Structures are given as structure tokens and as C-alpha cells.
Amino acid sequence: MNFKRIQSIFLVIFIIMDVLLFLSYNRNSVGDSTASGSNNILEEMRKDQITYSKPTTKTHEGYYFSGNNGNALRQDAPELQQQDIRFSGDELVSEFKQPLKLTNGSVKQTLDKVVADPGLIAEGKHYSYSEQLSSKSEIIYVQRVAQKPIYSRYCQIRFDLNGKNQVIGYSQNYLEGVKMLKEASKTISEERALTWLYQYNEIPNGAKVTWVHLAYTRLLTARGQYVFLPTWVFAVKLNNSSSTILKRVNAYTGEVIKTGDNNQTSNANSEIFTLT
Amino acid sequence: MKLRNLWLPTSLVAALLVSLGLSGMIWTNPAHSNLSSRTKVTKNADSTSNTTFQDIYLPSQIISTNAAGKQELLTNNRVNVATDLRNRMSHFTAEKAKSISQGNSKTYLAQLKRKGTVLMNYNSAISVNFFRKAFNNQLKVPNQKFNRMQFLLNDPNHLYLLNDQGYRIVRVTLKNNRSDKLRHVLADKMVKHQVTFKLLNGKVILNYPHNVKLRTYSYQLSQQTQDYYANRIMTTNSNSNVQIKRHKNSTDYDDHGFRHMTVDESTDTVNFTNYNAQIKSNSFLQTMNGIYEQLVMVGMPLDSVRFYSYDSGSDTAVFRTYAGGVPVFDQSDFGAIQMKVLDQSSYRMKFSLDSLQVPIPPVQSSATIMSTNELIKQLEAAGTHESKIQGIELGYEWVRDKSLPKVVDLSPTWYVKIGNQWENYRKLIGQQ
Known part of the structure; x- marks a missing residue:
């Protein structure tokens, strides 16, 4: 009897101990995930009602490279047919003699054929369709280097649409003389770039990150050449606004790259689009 | 009845x-122990810097010798050859190692010139354990020092560990090695420079028999402020009473305890002493790992910085900025970072506030420099006798651009080690 009593007392004590130990273990593993950093920041972003799709943790490789808008388009221009051409600086501006009709579903297919035709578009094989940069009034093709798109107004084809869903013409910039300035190096992951952007206070509460791309953008101009580097480009849509602001994060260092004359604004739209 | 009796003891x-x-x-949970919480901190900081242990401790040179005996130094404009080789090397294992030769310079030189091989070189001897970590490999042979590793293109079952110190050659028998992976790396488009090995005053040097044409680089100079380091490394103690003393050309920071920092404003260099660190010096791997962790803790940009050499006599490691696989000299009088381990728990670190991060187009795309023989001839003519030369190395000279502000130009030139100091050859022949 007495022994049984001792046994039950021990049992109760051990069960209490188990519960306490279990709680302590659980708290530790929660603490663990806080320590791992970015998860916690993502959690914080959720609390600030920022919407985003789950970022990847994969790192990539990219280059620094330089190039400029040279003479290639002027040299190719005589080959182009069925259009009126003029140059505005280094930019080729063309108007089709016969507007191209687009049926809604096949914008990409129709224009892919046009871009691939050297009689219609010069150097077209270096460009590819960008759904994200395109809008209702403008279809944008971006130049590609080392398997990645360049998001920059210095290397795009912009097709102008009229109200009847017809392509009336285009303007084009072409980056030539591309030179790698340094061997390939590792970039940070999308998740890290997103958390940096948030920590630099670049994503306001309630905003939505609509898309994220790893693309080359221009960092600076030196010795007459544009210098590009891999960046994570984020499209941020503000809570009560219809416009989308593009922000870019240096994919090597995680810094937010500022745009403009005195590098004041983190809005990268003017670097990526030609604003009229 | 019986079951009822058993219920209490069983549940107990x-x-x-x-x-x-x-x-x-709970005990084995890493979150609990103090030791691992320390590693976790470094791990967090580490991911911001993006440079891993494996990146910073890459071999400094890759040299291939073809079947005809022609030797070439390999570099590549698109990828880092050493990283590529590391990532694509097969994960062989090994258990047997046999010493082949020792103390014979002729045999050693012949081994370096062996046909159909690839040599991976470090400037200073590393250990087997260190190699295992740097290459994520399972080389299980008795821990020993070597500074070159030689792979055989047509014999995947062996490799050689070579040590310039004592001309030691050790043959290792491998398992699961595939030489096709190595061939893949070599099949890439490379920039090749013809070289030969040569003994100069008992030291193995790399001899360039012809003029060498190398790429030039220009970089935007990134300069870290001293406040950044003052905040990062001087205010970690809870009693953060950092005393700051300003002198004419320098500033002293002292936390009245474990850390002291002096910033020399005339050379833009920092001299940092830490008396409270875990720098173990009983094994090479642990020392190197400790050093790496301290670099991450201090937080200088390490993008292009790599391990250059380690002197076991003075317990000093040197890290240099690298461009296209070639080290940069003249950044300061010690390289990019110099780390002197003082004892088990303290070290003195010198580093430059300057770093190279953003490359810009250079004025000229390449420059040509003379052959090694021509260099030795010119040095001789200027009064520097061959017997005084301790080493010769191809390097980039760090020069501030004259027309653009905050731009550094890197042009290739010869560096000669005399009196334990690397000097630009132009200084030795009186051109500078």
C-alpha cells in the first residue's frame, strides 16, 4: 500500500516534469526559428499586411558587364522594310506602313515572329517578350545577356498600340559591345533581397509585391559605357493606388539601388521605362 | 488483477x-548550448557577407601540363577557375598515402613537370583537414602539410600531395575519383599563359618564358567609414564605454577591456586588436576557421578577397584582393587583410578601408609584361643579384586613376620578394 502510494506520487511528479520539459523544448525550437532571421522578418511583413508570394532561397550567378548604344542599329536600318524610320539620338523610332493587328490571346506569338524577322526588326534575336513590363498601350521586349533579361530603357523594343489593338510602330535601343567586367559571382537569394527591401523601409504597410525578377539593370555610366549588374527587381503596388513602383536591390550586396540625378529615389521606373 | 497491479509501475x-x-x-538542441549560439551568430552575419569559408580559401593557381609537357597557367574571364574546379571536382575518398620522395629538389621539380596533370597551388602549406573543409571532400589520409595537389588526367586512382618545404612528394590512392569531371573543367574556354617551373635559390618559382598579356581592370573604389567599424567592432561589450582619442593622422578607439582599434587616416588602414576571441592555434584548420570567423565578425567586404599566404613562424595570415585569379599588391603595405594570431584568445588584424566592388570599363583592355628571364636580367643590371631574390610573382598594381575620382586601375606587373618584402620590380630597377 505504502509502496503503491510512493509510486503514484512519483508518477504525478514525472508527468508534471514531462509537461514542463516538453514546454521548454518547444519554446527552444521556436526561439531557434527566431534566430534564423529572415523567417521572422517575413512574419513581421505579414503583420504589416504586405502581400507577397513565397520567395525562393536559391542563389544564382551573375556578371558585371558594360556596353553602350552604338552604331549597330544605324548600320542595320537600311535592311528594314515596311516601315518609316528615324533616329532620336541612339534610339530607332519606326512607324509601320501597315499597322499590325493583334488578336488578344496571341500578342506574344504574333510579335515573336515580327521580332525574329531581320527584315522587320534589327538584332531581334537578342530580345525577348516581357509580360511584366508590358502594358495596355505598350508591349515591351527586353534584350538578354548571359541568359538573363536586362531591364533598362537602354536595351528595349517598345511596340506602341493604338486603341484598336493594333501595333502602329516601335522604338528600339540596342546595347552593343557587351564586355564582362569580372568573372561570374554568386548573388543573394530572392528571400534575402525581399527582407532587405523591407528592412530598408521600402515596402509600405498594406502594399503588394506583384512580381519579383532577377534581371540586369544599369548601375552607373563610366568612360562612356553603361555598367550593369544583376539586381532583384520588385514590383510593389501600393495599397490605395493603381500604379506599380519598381524597386531594385543589388543582387550581390543587398543594397537598395537609388535612381535619379542625385540618387534620391528608390523608384526605379525611370531607369527601366522611358517615361513620357 | 495482475494487469491492474502492473499499471502503476509501467506508466511510471x-x-x-x-x-x-x-x-x-533539450541538451543536444543547439539552441541551448552557449558554444553553438556563438556559431549561429557568425552564421547569420556570414550570410550577409555572402563569402563562405570555401570561397575565401580557394587555391591561388591552377596549372595544367598536357601530354607533351607544355605547362599553362589557367584563368578564365567568365568564371573563376578555382571555384569551378572545386565545385565540379568529384568527391573522391582516400585512405592510403605513401611518401615517395623527400629532400630531393631534382625529383621534386620533375614531379611538378609531370605530363598529363593538373596542379592546384596554394602559396603556403595547408593541411589535409583544411583541404577537406575547403573542398567539402572526404580525403581521409593522415593529417599532413602540403601546398600543391597534383591530379593525373589518365590515372584517376592516384593523386600527389606536394610540399615545397622539404620537397616532399606523397602519393595518395583514391577511391571513386572520376577524371572526366576534371577534363570537363579543362575543356572550358580558358585564357592560358605558358609557364614552366624553376628553382630559384632553392625556391620553386613560376617562370614565364614569353611576354605575358594580361587583362587590365578598373574598379570603383568603395571606402568604408571608420564609424562603421567603430560601431560594429568596438561597441559590442555591454559596458560600451569606448574611449576615442584623435591624433593628427589617426584615431584611437579603446573599450577599456578587450578591444583596441587605431585608424590611420593617411593610409586608410585599420589596426584592430582583440584580446577576447576564440582563435585556436593548435590545428591549422581551426586557426584558419577562427580567422575566417573574425573576418566575418569585423564585416569588411570580402567579395574579391582571398587567402594569400600563412606564415606559421609568425602565425600571420595574409589575404589579398584578387582580380581574374591574380593577386593585387600595393593596396596597402600588407595586402587587403593581415591577421596575426597572438595567442589562444587574441589577435591583431590590419585591414584596408578601401575595397574593390564595382568594376568599370578599363581604358585599355590589356597590358603586356616581359618574361621572367628578361626581368631577372634587368634586375641584375640594376644591381639586384639573383641570389637575393626570394620570390617572383605576377601581380596587379593598385593605382588611383588620374582622371576619374575614386577609381582604381589594376595593371599587371612583376613583384619581387626581397628581404621578406614584396616590391614592384620598377622600384628595384630605379624607375619609381
Whole structure:
């Protein structure tokens, strides 16, 4: 009897101990995930009602490279047919003699054929369709280097649409003389770039990150050449606004790259689009 | 009846086992121990810097010798050859190692010139354990020092560990090695410079028999402020009473305890002493790992910085900025970072506030420099006798651009080691 009593007392004590130990273990593993950093920041972003799709943790490789808008388009221009051409600086501006009709579903297919035709578009094989940069009034093709798109107004084809869903013409910039300035190096992951952007206070509460791309953008101009580097480009849509602001994060260092004359604004739209 | 009697002891035993299990899990949980919480901190900081242990401790040169005996130094404009080789090397294992030769310079030189091989070189001897970590490899042979590793293109079952110190050659028998992976790396488009090995005053040097044409680089100079380091490394103690003393050309920071920092404003260099660190010096790997962790803790940009050499006599490691696989000299009088381990728990680190991060187009795309023989001839003519030369190395000279502000130009030139100091050859022949 007495022994049984001792046994039950021990049992109760051990069960209490188990519960306490279990709680302590659980708290530790929660603490663990806080320590791992970015998860916690993502959690914080959720609390600030920022919407985003789950970022990847994969790192990539990219280059620094330089190039400029040279003479290639002027040299190719005589080959182009069925259009009126003029140059505005280094930019080729063309108007089709016969507007191209687009049926809604096949914008990409129709224009892919046009871009691939050297009689219609010069150097077209270096460009590819960008759904994200395109809008209702403008279809944008971006130049590609080392398997990645360049998001920059210095290397795009912009097709102008009229109200009847017809392509009336285009303007084009072409980056030539591309030179790698340094061997390939590792970039940070999308998740890290997103958390940096948030920590630099670049994503306001309630905003939505609509898309994220790893693309080359221009960092600076030196010795007459544009210098590009891999960046994570984020499209941020503000809570009560219809416009989308593009922000870019240096994919090597995680810094937010500022745009403009005195590098004041983190809005990268003017670097990526030609604003009229 | 019997079951009822058993119920109490059984559940007691069960509860006891559960509590034992939980205690065990808590004890082994890394979040709990102090030691691992320290590694976690470094890990966090590490991911911001993006440069891993494996990146910073890459071999400094890759040299291939073809079947005809022609030797070439390999570089590549698109990828880092050493990283590529590391990532694509097969994960062989090995257990047997046999010493082949020792103390014979002729045999050693012949081994370096062996046909159909690839040599991976470090400037200073590393250990087998260190190699295993740097290459994520399972080379299980007795821990020993070597500074070159030689792979055989047509014999995947062996490799050689070579040590310039004592001309030691060790043959290792491998398992699971595939030489096709190595061939893949070599099949890439490379920039090749013809070289030969040569003994100069008992030291193995790389001889360039012809003029060498190398790429030039220009970089935007990134300069870290001293406040950044003052905040990062001087205010970590809870009693952060950092005393700041300004002198004419320098500023002293002292935390009245473990850390002291002096910033020399005339050379833009920092001299940092830490008396409270875990720098173990009983094994090469641990010392190097400790050094790496301290670099990450201090937080200088390490993008292009790599391990250059380690002198076991003075316990000093040197890290240099690298461009296209070639080290940069003249950044300061010690390289990019110099780390002197003082004892088990303290070290003195010198580093430059300047770093190279953003490359810009250079004025000229390449420059040509003379052959090694021509260099030795010119040095001789200027009064520097061959017997005084301790080493010769191809390097980039760090020069501030004259027309653009905050731009550094890197042009290739010869560096000669005399009196334990690397000097630009132009200084030795009186051109500078």
C-alpha cells in the first residue's frame, strides 16, 4: 500500500516534469526559428499586411558587364522594310506602313515572329517578350545577356498600340559591345533581397509585391559605357493606388539601388521605362 | 488483477523514459548550448557577407601540363577557375598515402613537370583537414602539410600531395575519383599563359618564358567609414564605454577591456586588436576557421578577397584582393587583410578601408609584361643579384586613376620578394 502510494506520487511528479520539459523544448525550437532571421522578418511583413508570394532561397550567378548604344542599329536600318524610320539620338523610332493587328490571346506569338524577322526588326534575336513590363498601350521586349533579361530603357523594343489593338510602330535601343567586367559571382537569394527591401523601409504597410525578377539593370555610366549588374527587381503596388513602383536591390550586396540625378529615389521606373 | 497491479509501475517507467528522452533532446538542441549560439551568430552575419569559408580559401593557381609537357597557367574571364574546379571536382575518398620522395629538389621539380596533370597551388602549406573543409571532400589520409595537389588526367586512382618545404612528394590512392569531371573543367574556354617551373635559390618559382598579356581592370573604389567599424567592432561589450582619442593622422578607439582599434587616416588602414576571441592555434584548420570567423565578425567586404599566404613562424595570415585569379599588391603595405594570431584568445588584424566592388570599363583592355628571364636580367643590371631574390610573382598594381575620382586601375606587373618584402620590380630597377 505504502509502496503503491510512493509510486503514484512519483508518477504525478514525472508527468508534471514531462509537461514542463516538453514546454521548454518547444519554446527552444521556436526561439531557434527566431534566430534564423529572415523567417521572422517575413512574419513581421505579414503583420504589416504586405502581400507577397513565397520567395525562393536559391542563389544564382551573375556578371558585371558594360556596353553602350552604338552604331549597330544605324548600320542595320537600311535592311528594314515596311516601315518609316528615324533616329532620336541612339534610339530607332519606326512607324509601320501597315499597322499590325493583334488578336488578344496571341500578342506574344504574333510579335515573336515580327521580332525574329531581320527584315522587320534589327538584332531581334537578342530580345525577348516581357509580360511584366508590358502594358495596355505598350508591349515591351527586353534584350538578354548571359541568359538573363536586362531591364533598362537602354536595351528595349517598345511596340506602341493604338486603341484598336493594333501595333502602329516601335522604338528600339540596342546595347552593343557587351564586355564582362569580372568573372561570374554568386548573388543573394530572392528571400534575402525581399527582407532587405523591407528592412530598408521600402515596402509600405498594406502594399503588394506583384512580381519579383532577377534581371540586369544599369548601375552607373563610366568612360562612356553603361555598367550593369544583376539586381532583384520588385514590383510593389501600393495599397490605395493603381500604379506599380519598381524597386531594385543589388543582387550581390543587398543594397537598395537609388535612381535619379542625385540618387534620391528608390523608384526605379525611370531607369527601366522611358517615361513620357 | 495482475494487469491492474502492473499499471502503476509501467506508466511510471514510461513517464521516466519520456522525461529522459526530452532532457536528452533539450541538451543536444543547439539552441541551448552557449558554444553553438556563438556559431549561429557568425552564421547569420556570414550570410550577409555572402563569402563562405570555401570561397575565401580557394587555391591561388591552377596549372595544367598536357601530354607533351607544355605547362599553362589557367584563368578564365567568365568564371573563376578555382571555384569551378572545386565545385565540379568529384568527391573522391582516400585512405592510403605513401611518401615517395623527400629532400630531393631534382625529383621534386620533375614531379611538378609531370605530363598529363593538373596542379592546384596554394602559396603556403595547408593541411589535409583544411583541404577537406575547403573542398567539402572526404580525403581521409593522415593529417599532413602540403601546398600543391597534383591530379593525373589518365590515372584517376592516384593523386600527389606536394610540399615545397622539404620537397616532399606523397602519393595518395583514391577511391571513386572520376577524371572526366576534371577534363570537363579543362575543356572550358580558358585564357592560358605558358609557364614552366624553376628553382630559384632553392625556391620553386613560376617562370614565364614569353611576354605575358594580361587583362587590365578598373574598379570603383568603395571606402568604408571608420564609424562603421567603430560601431560594429568596438561597441559590442555591454559596458560600451569606448574611449576615442584623435591624433593628427589617426584615431584611437579603446573599450577599456578587450578591444583596441587605431585608424590611420593617411593610409586608410585599420589596426584592430582583440584580446577576447576564440582563435585556436593548435590545428591549422581551426586557426584558419577562427580567422575566417573574425573576418566575418569585423564585416569588411570580402567579395574579391582571398587567402594569400600563412606564415606559421609568425602565425600571420595574409589575404589579398584578387582580380581574374591574380593577386593585387600595393593596396596597402600588407595586402587587403593581415591577421596575426597572438595567442589562444587574441589577435591583431590590419585591414584596408578601401575595397574593390564595382568594376568599370578599363581604358585599355590589356597590358603586356616581359618574361621572367628578361626581368631577372634587368634586375641584375640594376644591381639586384639573383641570389637575393626570394620570390617572383605576377601581380596587379593598385593605382588611383588620374582622371576619374575614386577609381582604381589594376595593371599587371612583376613583384619581387626581397628581404621578406614584396616590391614592384620598377622600384628595384630605379624607375619609381
